[in-house]
Amino acid sequence: MLEQDSRDGSIKMEFDFDAVNEEDSPFPEVRASVSNIDDPEMPAMTLRMWLIGLVLCMTASAMNLFFNFRQPAPSVSPLALLLVCYPIGKFFAFVLPITTYRLPRYLGSHEFSLNPGPWNIKEHVLVYIMANVAIGAPYAINAIVVTQLNYGVQVDYWFSVLLVVATQLTGFGLAGICRRFLVWPSSMVWPQNLVTCTLLNTLHAEDDEEPGSITRYRYFLLVLGGAFFFYFIPGYLFSALSVFSWMCWILPDNIPVNQLFGVESGLGMTIVTFDWSQISWIGSPLMFPWWAEVHIFFGFVLFFWIITPILYYTNTWDLAYFPLNDSNPYDRYGNVYNVSAVLDASNRFNLTAYENYSPLYLPATYAMTYMLAFALSTCVLVHTILYHGRSLLNGMKKIRVEQDDIHAKLMRNYPEVPDWWYLVCFFGFFLLMVVVVEVWHTSVPVWALMLSVALPTLYVLPSGFIYAMTGQGITLNLLAQIIPGTLMAGDPVANMIFKAYSVQTLSEATSFVQDLKLGHYIKVPPRATFLVQFVGTLLASFIQIGVKQWMFNNIPDICTPQQPSLLTCPHNQVYYTASAVWGIIGPTRQFGKGTLYYPELYAIIVGAFLPVPFWLWQRRYPNSWVRFVSTPVVLNGVSYIPPAAGINYSAWFAVGFVFQYLIRKWNFAWWSKFNYVTSAALDSGTVLSLIIIFFTLDFPKGGLYINWWGNTVYTKTADWNRLSLKVIPSSGIPLD
Numbered sequence: 001m002l003e004q005d006s007r008d009g010s011i012k013m014e015f016d017f018d019a020v021n022e023e024d025s026p027f028p029e030v031r032a033s034v035s036n037i038d039d040p041e042m043p044a045m046t047l048r049m050w051l052i053g054l055v056l057c058m059t060a061s062a063m064n065l066f067f068n069f070r071q072p073a074p075s076v077s078p079l080a081l082l083l084v085c086y087p088i089g090k091f092f093a094f095v096l097p098i099t100t101y102r103l104p105r106y107l108g109s110h111e112f113s114l115n116p117g118p119w120n121i122k123e124h125v126l127v128y129i130m131a132n133v134a135i136g137a138p139y140a141i142n143a144i145v146v147t148q149l150n151y152g153v154q155v156d157y158w159f160s161v162l163l164v165v166a167t168q169l170t171g172f173g174l175a176g177i178c179r180r181f182l183v184w185p186s187s188m189v190w191p192q193n194l195v196t197c198t199l200l201n202t203l204h205a206e207d208d209e210e211p212g213s214i215t216r217y218r219y220f221l222l223v224l225g226g227a228f229f230f231y232f233i234p235g236y237l238f239s240a241l242s243v244f245s246w247m248c249w250i251l252p253d254n255i256p257v258n259q260l261f262g263v264e265s266g267l268g269m270t271i272v273t274f275d276w277s278q279i280s281w282i283g284s285p286l287m288f289p290w291w292a293e294v295h296i297f298f299g300f301v302l303f304f305w306i307i308t309p310i311l312y313y314t315n316t317w318d319l320a321y322f323p324l325n326d327s328n329p330y331d332r333y334g335n336v337y338n339v340s341a342v343l344d345a346s347n348r349f350n351l352t353a354y355e356n357y358s359p360l361y362l363p364a365t366y367a368m369t370y371m372l373a374f375a376l377s378t379c380v381l382v383h384t385i386l387y388h389g390r391s392l393l394n395g396m397k398k399i400r401v402e403q404d405d406i407h408a409k410l411m412r413n414y415p416e417v418p419d420w421w422y423l424v425c426f427f428g429f430f431l432l433m434v435v436v437v438e439v440w441h442t443s444v445p446v447w448a449l450m451l452s453v454a455l456p457t458l459y460v461l462p463s464g465f466i467y468a469m470t471g472q473g474i475t476l477n478l479l480a481q482i483i484p485g486t487l488m489a490g491d492p493v494a495n496m497i498f499k500a501y502s503v504q505t506l507s508e509a510t511s512f513v514q515d516l517k518l519g520h521y522i523k524v525p526p527r528a529t530f531l532v533q534f535v536g537t538l539l540a541s542f543i544q545i546g547v548k549q550w551m552f553n554n555i556p557d558i559c560t561p562q563q564p565s566l567l568t569c570p571h572n573q574v575y576y577t578a579s580a581v582w583g584i585i586g587p588t589r590q591f592g593k594g595t596l597y598y599p600e601l602y603a604i605i606v607g608a609f610l611p612v613p614f615w616l617w618q619r620r621y622p623n624s625w626v627r628f629v630s631t632p633v634v635l636n637g638v639s640y641i642p643p644a645a646g647i648n649y650s651a652w653f654a655v656g657f658v659f660q661y662l663i664r665k666w667n668f669a670w671w672s673k674f675n676y677v678t679s680a681a682l683d684s685g686t687v688l689s690l691i692i693i694f695f696t697l698d699f700p701k702g703g704l705y706i707n708w709w710g711n712t713v714y715t716k717t718a719d720w721n722r723l724s725l726k727v728i729p730s731s732g733i734p735l736d
Contacts, residue, residue, distance in 0.1 A: 023406045025186055030521075033194040035201065036157045038410045038523040044122040045528045047114055048092045053127040053532065054539065054723075056081050056088075058134040061540040061689060062547045069551065069558065070138035070690075071570040071643065077284065078131040079676060080684040082196065083220050085127045086203055089119030121204045125522045128196060128537035129515040129529060136511075138544060139504040140167040142507045142575035143496040145548070149559055149578045150339065151493060152346055157549060159440045163543045167501050172533060173426025174460055175516065176417060181461055182513045183520055186405035188468040191289055192450055193518045195676050200522065200671070219674055226278060227685025234275040236693050238710040242275035245676040248717040255718050259324040260309070262719025266325060267305060268646025271654050276686045281648045285656030286439040286679035291628055293660060296637030297653040303368055303638060304646065312364040315726065317596050318733055325365040327573045327642040329580050332732040334724070339580050349490025349584050357731070360585050362597070365641050366577070371600045373478035375607030380474050383611040383632050384462035395412060407520055414525040421530065433501060444494045448484060454496045454626035455479055456506035464634050467510050468517075474636055476503050481582035496575065496582030508537075510625030563704065565698040570643035607635070626642040 025031050059074040067075060096115035148155045182188050202216060240249075247261040247270055261269045263278075273279060285293065285375050312319045322330050329337040342354040362370070430453055438442040455476055462475035477499070484491075484498035492511040512533055521527035551557060551567075559569035581590055591597050610631045618627040640648070659678075663672045697704050705711075716722055 011637055012587060017394035019592045025405050025407065030186070030189060030194065033197045033201070034407065035523075036178060036406045036410075038413070040413045040523075042120050042122050043116045044126060044524055044550050045531070046116055046123055047112065047604050048089065048096065048119075049123040049126050049571075051129045052085050052088050052092065053536065056085055056127065057134045057540060058133045058538050058543050060131060063572065063691065064135050065137050065141070065327070065544040065547045066551065067687065067690065068141065068571060069567045069569045071568050075683065076135060076687050077680060077683045078128055079136065079196070079287075079680040080198070081131045081135070082124070082128045082199065082683070083203075083217065083677065083680050085215065086119075086124065089124060089127075093117070093119040107505060121200055121522060122524050122528075123201055124204070125196075125518060125524060126528060126532050128200075129518060129524075130532040132515050132518075133508070133511050133533050134536035134540035138164045138541065139507065140164045140500040141544070141548060141573050143493075143500040145552075145559070145569065145572045146576045146579060148495055149572070150579075153347070153493065159436065159547060160545045160548070161542055162509030163497070163500070164545060166436055166506055167504040167540060168174070168537050169534070169540055170426060170429040170433065170501070171456065171505040171510075172537065173422045173424070174457060174505060174509040175512035176422025176530075177426070177437060178464060179421065179516060180462055180466060180514060182464040183516045184404070184408050186407070188465075188517065190468050190517045191523055192287065193514065195287065196518060196605045197521050198672070199676055217674065217678045221679045223678055223681035224685040224688075227682045228689045231276065231686050231689035232693065234273075235277075235689060236601065236697060239708065240710045240714050242273060242278060243275045243714040243720075244275075245270055245717065245719055246272075248719045249713050252717040256313075258338065258718035258723070259312075259725070260715070261713070263645060263647045264719050265323045265722040266646060266719050267309070268648070268650045269305070270647070271650040273647055273651045276682050277690070278647060279651045279655055282644055282685075284679040284683060286654045286675055286682075288660070290656070290660040290664070292633060292637075293656045294654060295630060295633040299634040300646075300653075301651045302634075303372060304365065304641065304649075308364050308368045309454050310510060311368070313725065317367060319364040319367065320725040321363060321728050321733055322363045322724050324724075325642060325645055326363040326364065326722055327366070327577060328363070329366075329571060329577045330361045330363070332728075333358065333736070334728040337361075337580060339576075339584060342346065342584060347491075347493065349586070354585070354589075359735070360581060360590060361363060361733075362581070363642075367597065367600070367670055369639065369641055370478070370597075371603045372635050372638065372651055374600055374603035375610065376474070376639075377478055378604050378630060379607035379610050379635055380462050380466065380632045380734070382608050383615075384465055386463045386611055386615045388461075397702075407523070410523055411520060411526070414523075415527060417526045417530045425534075428431050437497065442493060442497055443491055444488075448488060448494070448498055449501065451487075452480065452502040456482070456509060457501045458505055458605065459506055460509050463506060463510055464513055466630065466636075467514065469630070473507065473510050474632060475639060476506050476551075477578070477639075481578055482587045485587045489586045490584060491581040495592055496579050498565050498608070499578070537672050539672050565694050574643050591640075 012377075023036065025034065025036070060081055064075045093115060093286050096114045098113060100111055100113045102111050144155050144160050144163065147153045156214055171295075199216075209504045243263045245258075245261060245263040245266070246438060248258045248263075251257045259266050261267075263273065264268070277711075279285065288296075311317070315321075321334060331337050337360050338357070341357045342350055344350045344353075430449070433449055434446055436442070437449065438446075459474065459476055480499040480502035481495060484495045488494045488498070516526075516529060519526065555565075555567060557563045559572060561568055589595065591601055614626050614629045614631060618629075620626060638649070659671070659675055663675070
């Protein structure tokens with residue numbers, strides 16, 4: 001087994017001669033990716049780790065927050081930072097002095113060194129762990145932006161910072177409480193961590209180029225450079241290659257063709273785009289397991305290429321009067337819903353104004369997304385009970401969920417994080433959230449906050465089980481809107497804050513647990529993992545709010561459809577629509593009995609029964625292919641629509657088919673060496689190119705635009721103009 005020595009950095013083959021049969025994980029994919037030995041003396045929390053990690057993570061978090069407002073929205077992936085920090089760490093190990101320093105007696109007389117030896121795998125993984133939880137755009141940013149732009153409420157810096165910190169770190173405490181279920185058992189594999197472990201082990205075992213081959217790092221730089229220069233073509237010089245709806249160019253006025261094959265408001269049946277930011281918008285297709293990609297694309301084809309067109313072209317729920325795929329709600333006259341027309345002076349719902357104006361209508365893909373969310377809310381609970389009920393019961397009885405594998409045994413060398421640390425975080429940041437809603441008079445009562453944190457507490461184990469098996473997280477979007485929409489009816493700002501707190505707590509909890517498992521695999525001291533997660537997330541919150549403030553103070557026309565750099569805020573538009581549906585109109589008026597969309601509620605019943613036949617079948621035939629079916633993944637995988645369009649799924653699956661099936665099957669050696677490096681390089685090169693294009697060509701003096709056919713052809717189609725199939729009568733859609 002290969003392992004890096006902490007003293008001289010060499011790679012040595014070590015054997016445990018005390019055991020004739022070497023103990024390892026019971027799962028072959030874990031055995032192939034994770035080392036089953038450890039060096040407890042290898043330094044982890046070094047000063048250079050903190051310096052490299054904080055600088056890279058704060059930079060990447062600022063960049064990702066910036067591009068969160070763009071459509072399509074590329075991002076700097078944690079895997080890219082893992083590759084970037086490798087040569088930096090090696091450089092620091094080469095140039096820093098190896099002198100050992102001692103603190104004064106009044107500071108404890110502790111010894112430390114700026115250079116404790118070669119850059120090692122434990123320092124490396126701590127930088128990655130910090131990045132994985134810190135660099136994503138906070139979900140609460142959506143609530144802040146929509147409150148400010150759409151509801152005209154002034155939001156100051158400290159409210160924004162404290163709201164983001166509270167929503168980010170409450171889930172941190174919840175994650176630690178779930179370790180015995182989601183981290184310590186060997187069956188909780190977390191497949192995305194295996195990717196990281198493979199790359200870490202190969203980087204630290206491969207310093208020299210093998211004869212006749214190329215190192216992963218040199219390959220990473222070559223692909224990054226190629227992606228950087230290539231993106232200038234679809235991103236600036238020939239943008240039609242990004243919106244490559246060639247059938248719509250041929251038939252620009254044929255509405256059904258534009259709706260089925262379009263890229264902007266269509267279902268993306270053309271499949272082809274030359275823009276990596278379009279392909280990877282829902283996640284890099286080189287990172288998902290092939291079986292999960294099949295699940296997701298099957299759900300996309302079934303629900304959005306088959307059922308949605310049937311509903312649309314039969315004009316079910318008056319869908320044909322509106323664009324097929326859109327993020328906006330509409331009124332009965334075909335206009336984007338004027339939310340201010342149904343609000344009073346206090347931003348509360350006005351029933352009289354609503355009855356005089358119009359019901360709220362949903363585009364077809366939006367209606368389908370809500371129906372799937374209704375089904376998922378019960379499907380995931382039933383699936384968890386059926387497939388993981390015994391483990392949950394044993395854990396609650398304080399019976400060991402599983403016998404310790406070799407990794408759990410090796411982790412006994414390190415002091416565990418006490419549960420009370422996590423409990424303090426959980427309750428402490430909940431109290432901070434109470435301070436936020438009370439001091440700034442958000443109209444969110446404390447009892448509502450208790451409900452909003454009870455939801456992720458209920459769903460964290462079901463979501464964690466599915467995430468650990470499939471790499472797909474479960475969202476609480478629907479329930480986190482229905483509950484406040486019912487209990488705090490007519491108050492959109494309160495609805496958004498409730499939703500942000502609930503959804504982000506669950507999302508962050510699963511993300512933190514994933515990194516706890518990664519630290520478990522690499523044998524990092526648990527307290528080191530705790531500190532880098534906490535510090536990285538806390539500091540990134542301040543940086544990201546600062547970037548948001550700068551953008552909204554300096555970038556003209558931000559969050560408008562005409563923004564020349566495509567900073568149109570797609571996620572904020574979806575968040576705004578949801579706040580109108582659930583926070584203003586309310587679930588009873590939108591989905592209650594007698595309403596247009598009432599039949600969607602039957603999906604709740606369907607979702608509860610959906611996992612049952614597959615579970616019964618695999619119980620009867622345990623070796624059948626049915627054992628690989630995960631109904632929550634099928635329902636949840638398409639949740640990015642809207643704002644994602646069909647091309648973001650069809651092109652994503654096409655690329656995934658090439659890399660995750662064809663290349664993996666026919667050239668596994670190349671795939672295992674270069675697949676994940678290719679993904680990180682494409683992400684990084686595209687993001688760097690976008691930054692250069694924005695700050696040198698788009699932003700200065702209103703932008704430098706090249707006006708020619710390749711940059712305008714797609715703007716003259718029914719797809720771009722979001723035309724509907726039917727024309728609304730001048731008197732509006734008839735009301736029943």
